[in-house]
Amino acid sequence: MSDPTRLERLFEEAVERIEAGEPVEQVLASYPADVARELEPLLSVVTLFDGFPEPPPRSPQRVAQGRAAFLAQAAQMQARPSLWDHLAQSFRSLLAGLSPSWQRAAMTVAALLVIVILGHTTLVRASQSLPGDPLYPLKRTWEGLTVLLTFSPEERASLQAEYIKRRQSEVSQVVQRRRPVDRLQWAGYIISIQGEMWQVDGQTLRVPKSARIVGTPAVGKWADVVAMAPGDGTLIAREIIIEEQPPVLSIPTPTPTATPTPSPTHTATPTATATPTPSPTPLPTSTPVPSATPTPTASPTPTHTATPTATPTPTETPTLTPSPTATPTIMHQPAVEFQGHIQQKDGTRWLIMNHIVDVSEATIDESKGSADVGAEVWVRGYDMGEYIKAEQVVVLWAIPHMDIPESITGIIESMNGDVWVVSGITIIVPGDAQIYGTPVVGRSVTVNLIHKADGRRIAREVYVHPQNPIHEFTAVLMAKDGHHWTIGGYVILVDDATSIEGDPQVGDVVDVRVEELPDGTYHALSIRVREKATPTPTPSTSE
């Protein structure tokens, strides 16, 4: 037997025969003596594995805890800055020590170096990249450089506004392409908040409880969002920083045109939660400006002051009840049309992209979906000064129903018809849900469900976990400590549910039947005295 490959093959063959139930001796006897001699010590090693105990089942709670901890660790790692972030931070620190003119000079040199090192083609490719692409960090860095190298405040503001829009467009593309991206960043107005589901600049976003929210969220406020895209067309928020308005308010419009901009009434309410805006540069607003038909009546366009401020910015909340006295004749009012999201509805007064719109006489086209808060609509009407009198409202895009699959493992606490409570979570278990096993209150289950946008959890599959494993053994009762008895070295819970036969005393040999609880502890189902302890002879005192 000199061919090791042959011996490997014969060994595997012998192992398979033993696994199939043939005795080792019989297997060895079927081989020539020289082969059997070589196989025998190897097979004896294999047989040593026979007595290894089966791993005890894992407790569902422990598995769930481990899973949650693992995912939390992963989320933390994602949030850790990358090497690129470190480099950028170092570069910024370096620049901070220079005078403005030297900073610009350094940035110009850096930009030229980037072009020389990477080449124009790479930069063009980077400009077309999306979050998750290898060149995407380069795109963002290049944008930062261009902003820093733009000296005119107006041009810089315009550039920054363009980049804000670019981020919004990138998020749309990531969602449409169902691309998994672990970190997406964009900013926009909060269009709606319905439970965990928010709309930020047209993107539907799930905001789980674990998401970090800085500031007080409200419809109409500006939100800087960091989210992840799992790759199923949804977005899950990780961090949202609420600002009263965009960090840059408006593009300094060169000349007021004949096109009037509807001017909603703004109630300035100072708020303590407002985030001071450190940006010294006014940026254009991303609020869509209605493109109205030009008319000769040139009402003054409201001018947003572009004064940089580091003081808390007042909240601008348009009131939905403009003064009814200011109702000029419609035919003399400038016609407007615009597109935006419904932010709020109060009877016939709707807030659409911060414009108060009276829809009482409007035709509302809901053929593409209902005109709920959050829906994107096209509005045509007349600027009445304090509000817009809508003539036509067309729903362009209704709120999608976000069904999020979830899996919950826990104990059934109650079953009331099709409404169950599993570890504190209410779940609807409809008739068509697949149920594996027999669910009863107190049993552990895993429920695969759909978490609807309205908050309901609808079960699709219910897996009833097997009952706790039962063990039987015989051992000496070593100690009794209230409900906890030590039998054969194992601490076992003995309670009213335990059936006890005889009068078990320390030292007795007992037959025990226990169930293994999910946390790995044991609960006695029955204890029977098999053999009483031999009484210790009492020494006679009379001698």
Next chain:
Amino acid sequence: MAANNADKHLYERVRSLDQSALAQIYDMYSTKIYRYIYHRVGNPDVAEDLTALTFTKMLEAIHSGRDWHTSFSGWLYRIAHNVVVDYFRKKGRAQYVTLDTGLPLHAEDMDPFQEAAKTLQREALRRAIDQLTPDQATVIVMRFLEGYSIAEVAKAMGKTEGAVKALQFRAVERLRHLMKDVS
């Protein structure tokens, strides 16, 4: 082929620490890794802790770009093996008495002396497995303790069946020598 593509896509998402992909991976592998580690340490609590540590090390490796080349599961088992070896290196086998937390047998089936001898033999075998290479240890545990076929082990480890047979043979030969030393 579609399943392969789906797996490939899943593992790519794991590389980018995508939460839903990581959740899927955890559901797919955590119990397998737990069982693997339990066979190596013989204690469910320690096995749970080391399973968690294995997944932490997996995340750290991915985050620092030191992830798998060919087979994700083979790579994960190698991490688990190293975690077990590190555990005993730090703690020292001698201080650790494996109790095989299974309960004692029914009185009629039990020979206390034989049981004690078997327990010691199992512990010696575990010690010997620690001295195998990660791949050899994985093959031994999957093949003889988890009862996987050669084909299944090959698939899990991303190796050919021939390579697994060779690993198995060499591992058993090595165990034979190590056990001889023990005895």
